[in-house]
Amino acid sequence: MARVSKNQSSEAAIAPPMAKDGAIARLVTLFGSLGRNRDKRVHYVFDAGDPNYKEIILPAEAGIHSIALRVPAAAWYERELHDQYGVEIAGHPDLRPLIFHENWPDGVHPMVDAVESVPWSNREYRFLEVQGIGIAEVAVGPVHAGIIEPGHFRFSVVGDTVLNLELRHFYTHKGAEKLFEGRSCNQGTLIAESISGDNCFAHAVAYSQAVENACRIDIPPRASAIRLIGLELERLVSHISDVGGLCTDVGFSVAASYATRIKESLLQASSRCCNTRYWRGIAVPGGVRVDLDTGKLLELSREVAEAAREFSDLAKLILTTPSIQNRFETAGILRQDVARDLAVVGPVARASGMDLDVRRDHPYAPYDQVQFDVPVTHYGDVMARARIRVEEAAISARIIQEAVNGLPAGSVLASLDTLGELQGSSAVESPRGELYYWLEARDGRLTRCHVKSPSFQNWPAMPFAVAGNIIADFPLINKSFNLSYSGCDR
Amino acid sequence: MIFEVIERSLRQPNRVIPVEALLGNCDGSRMPDVIASQLTPAISQKLVEVCPTAAFRIEECDGWACLKLSYGECIGCGKCFEPGEGAVVAAKSFTLCGNPKDQLVRVWDLERRTEIAPLRPEPGVVREQIHRLLGKALNVRQLDAGSCNGCEAEIAALTNPYYDLERFGIHFVASPKHADMLLVTGPVTRNMAEAVRATYEAVPAPKLVVAVGACGCSGGIFAGSHAVVGAVDAVIPVDGYVPGCPPTPAMLVTGILKVLRRRIAK
Incomplete structure (x- = not known):
């Protein structure tokens, strides 16, 4: 308990704005940038129902607190921010790497550091496992059967019925x-x-x-x-x-x-x-x-x-x-x-x-x-x-x-x-x-x-x-x- | 209703574009062509400056200053047309599709305002060459190594009623194990490099590989990115290249048939 309150005091957090109907405003995007002294910042953009979007900027040097549990749309954005900028994100339910696959070493953040050549690595990635009698996993991709782009789909099925589908994308990430x-x-x-x-x-x-x-x-x-x-x-x-x-x-x-x-x-x-x-x-x-x-x-x-x-x-x-x-x-x-x-x-x-x-x-x-x-x-x-x-x-x-x-x-x-x-x-x-x-x-x-x-x-x-x-x-x-x-x- | 759709289809005229009209056609691609007689050193310098992918270069060949245009790097942005002052125009035809890498480059002598080793006009024996291809089937597996999907859109168009690739016995297959040829698009990204190698390995020998688009040929606009390994030939051997950003369906047909012709002539 004491640890949680300590986290809350050191990491910056925003309160998502409200829309006119009383619900949380629609998240448009969330991304990082560097300030004048190359200090990390996080930008939140919301649509609260006005013609102008609402932008909130938060200093992120000391990490930020995740909003993903209140605003599920933020989950991937925060993972991307974690990969690109190495911003610490407290309270995120799933901080597995998103855009950098197994070949990417830990601790390299191209949006912050100049990256000349990135060493090849072989780190682990775990898919969500659905357990139970008669459940099978079907792995599809990244190379698909038609004239389409690459991506990986991991199905957990029972018989013909899909129980869970997990996406693994970012094969075409080009920086x-x-x-x-x-x-x-x-x-x-x-x-x-x-x-x-x-x-x-x-x-x-x-x-x-x-x-x-x-x-x-x-x-x-x-x-x-x-x-x-x-x-x-x-x-x-x-x-x-x-x-x-x-x-x-x-x-x-x-x-x-x-x-x-x-x-x-x-x-x-x-x-x-x-x-x-x-x-x-x-x-x-x-x-x-x-x-x-x-x-x-x-x-x-x-x-x-x-x-x-x-x-x-x-x-x-x-x-x-x-x-x-x-x-x-x-x-x-x-x-x-x-x-x-x-x-x-x-x-x-x-x-x-x-x-x-x-x-x-x-x-x-x-x-x-x-x-x-x-x-x-x-x-x-x-x-x-x-x-x-x-x-x-x-x-x-x-x-x-x-x-x-x-x-x-x-x-x-x-x-x-x-x-x-x-x-x-x-x-x-x-x-x-x-x-x-x-x-x-x-x-x-x-x-x-x-x-x-x-x-x-x-x-x-x-x-x-x-x-x-x-x-x-x-x-x-x-x-x-x-x-x-x-x-x-x- | 299903029968009405079929009936409507049957009433459609035949849209297929004859092969003679496809080979060498580059309408809609904005590939540049250089008019040698209009070329000056000053214009050449400007071309080098405006080109975002360094497709134009001034180099010395045999003691002469020459302008080099590497089509594998050209993304057809058209930024060279205006500063070209008439020396650079949108090409009326483009016959380099399907060439090996060293034959994607054209060179002009700036002193004499002539092209060095100009393109040999494609002989008018296309029909005969196509006839020689008939009776043979080619199974093609398309592989996206990290493309923006512009090339995919144009490759998919090859099966529409205008281009109808099936008429040449060319068929897109679902598995690399069924393929004779890999049509590879995009710069090879770090995240796709392993899958590209594995797909190449899965194709039974003898295998043909065609690199498609500026990115496939040279990395294009994405060359040098930390997340990109390089052009297709940085990862697997390539038999022929189809430039363009994206190459039009006609350029793709030209390239695929040329790689095939070269293979059969061997």
Whole structure:
């Protein structure tokens, strides 16, 4: 008892802020940084229901007290902080290494110390063991059977039923946050684009907005309109791809192939419009790098209209097919209380009754001038996540049409003054949900850039949706979450 | 309903892109091409300065100052187009996909404004070469060694109705034990290095390995990171490289077929 009170006096702790409904505010992210004297600090970012996020900064040299038991969404963040910064965290229920695997030696913290070459190690990692008669363990990955990213899934099953699923990720950890350090504000965009390649435009925009926020500038209206077109197109492509992927996972290959065809038509249209299939190298701090031809954008918007019409028809047919309904409905239910505890975001959150969308709740230009609905449903199953995506795809297509038709004229790039000490942040609703960048720079060079990716946020919720289902439904449930491994692992 | 989806599919036109239109096509990749006649030492210096991955270098070859462009390092960011002042443009075609590493580099003599050992145009015998590949099957296992998933998205597109890789007898398999070729993406991360070696070991000999994307070829934007071991060839032997960030499906088809052709010619 005496020891506990001693811990409480030496370690810093925060009281999580409350939202308007009396519950603890939604945790957006939690990360470390170094102060002027290279002293460790911890940043907590909450969404208490206001347009501005609430940031709390805590000195962490003497360690911090975990909030994970009150705010379960903080659990992975605190483990990451422990790995990256070596911050002591008292009262955390599970401080096993998260991002550094067995090959990483103890006591090396790359965000604090300069790491030249890291020696190879072979330390231990223990999975949670479920014990009992007839319980078997199934280990899957890191190398999976399809064209997908690596990660490890450890199932404890009894018969076909999954009792527990433990995730082991961070196989694609590339040290991206460290790589930002020392880069110019302009070059940082290239790393942001390679955090999660299929959502590269959302990352480029979120990063650029954070730099613009730090420099206190607004970008020209034409640039923000072009960004909106790119962001909504990325959402449309992603959602079409996800619904097609769900069909693949239930063996409905004709519909899956049809969806890949619609998706490809949009990628080729992008390539014709701006010589990049995934809108790489378009967004930069200050606006967009080169102006896009209005005629080509009109052509693109015609292709979008056609693709959206075809996808809407296809989705209607898919979702009214009885054998599909049989597989999608009641599979992989993510309960609303679990979704809230883990501060889940994006279509996954909206399918489990959480009414949130950065575009509406924390608007960034030009979403403050766009009218759109945010579809929400409370079923929380694979079908709900599919339906949310189908509805959002139609909305994105409409937003693109309006943006192209009302495209303002003028320049597309504002100049930036990055001299001095800068600090900024920004959030974007990416196809997977809230994406948040926080950065600090000195005389044009980044000194810290933190990336909160929706995948890092949502992965811990997936095992809760899988538990109680049969293991054969795992690929389907996993696909319905559509999380990025690289975006999570960074 | 299931039959309506099938009926709609049957009414679709055939979208498949003919192989001649795919080979060498690099639309949408922003791979740079250099117009030798426009090249000056001053422009070359600027190119070296703006390139974020040091794909452009000025080196001395046989006593002459030369500009080297290493496509394995290029991430297609397009930052060289503007300072290139017309000497650097987006390539209209790109035929190096599938080459060994030493043949991913092009060199220009800055004094004479000419390319040293310029690309030999790919002979117009593609159809004949493709015919020679027919009747043979190739099983490919894709392996993500730490990629950002950009390359995965483009590799997955190879099976869509436009690229339809199955028409060449090329098939993606679930196990490395069933594979003839590994298609490896990403810089190899520390956390994946062991799994990459084990996957390579599991492929039965003779095995072909193709490194995909700027990261697979050189580490790309992630080269030098403390959490990354290096390019694919830092861990396993590589037969051919497909540059690009990410390479487009057409570039992937070009690269895979070229590695296969080279193998058969051996």
